[in-house]
Amino acid sequence: VAVSSLEWEISHRAKRRAGALFHSDGQPQRIQIARRHFENSGWLAVTSTIRHELIHAHLLNTERDVGHGKRFQQFAEALDTSVHCERFSEPSYWVRCEECDREIARYRESKLVKQADQFRCGDCGGRFSVVPVDENGSR
Known part of the structure; x- marks a missing residue:
C-alpha cells in the first residue's frame, strides 16, 4: 500500500x-x-x-x-523517532502497589480501579490501592 x-x-x-x-x-x-x-x-x-x-x-x-x-x-x-510515546494526558486514576510503590496509570474506571484489592502486583506480589487524583490530575 x-x-x-x-x-x-x-x-x-x-x-x-x-x-x-x-x-x-x-x-x-x-x-x-x-x-x-x-x-x-x-x-x-x-x-x-x-x-x-x-x-x-x-x-x-x-x-x-x-x-x-x-x-x-x-x-x-x-528515523529519529521513539518506540513508545511519552504520556501526554493525565490519567484519571493511579493504582499503586502497597509493597514496592509501583504505579499504574488508568484512564478509565477499569476492573483494576474498581477492585484494586483483588489484584496483585506482578513485580512483588503486593496488594494494590487506588491513589486519589484531583481535578488537575495530581496525586
Missing part, C-alpha cells in the same frame, strides 16, 4: 495512544493521531509519532510485522 493511499484522521477521544495504524487483512488502511497529543506535546512530538506510524505501515507491507521488535527499533533509530 502506498503512503498516498492511506487515510489520515484526528482522534478527539484518544488519551493514551498518540497514534495508531489501523489495518485490515494485512493491509494498512489509516493512521490516526490524537488531538490531545498535539495540544499537549506540540508539532515536533506529532511529527515523531507520524514517523512511528509510518514505520508500522512499512513493516506491515514488507514483513507482515506490526510490533515494536528489532526491525522496528532499527527503523525508529534511523
Whole structure:
C-alpha cells in the first residue's frame, strides 16, 4: 500500500495512544493521531509519532510485522523517532502497589480501579490501592 493511499484522521477521544495504524487483512488502511497529543506535546512530538506510524505501515507491507521488535527499533533509530510515546494526558486514576510503590496509570474506571484489592502486583506480589487524583490530575 502506498503512503498516498492511506487515510489520515484526528482522534478527539484518544488519551493514551498518540497514534495508531489501523489495518485490515494485512493491509494498512489509516493512521490516526490524537488531538490531545498535539495540544499537549506540540508539532515536533506529532511529527515523531507520524514517523512511528509510518514505520508500522512499512513493516506491515514488507514483513507482515506490526510490533515494536528489532526491525522496528532499527527503523525508529534511523528515523529519529521513539518506540513508545511519552504520556501526554493525565490519567484519571493511579493504582499503586502497597509493597514496592509501583504505579499504574488508568484512564478509565477499569476492573483494576474498581477492585484494586483483588489484584496483585506482578513485580512483588503486593496488594494494590487506588491513589486519589484531583481535578488537575495530581496525586
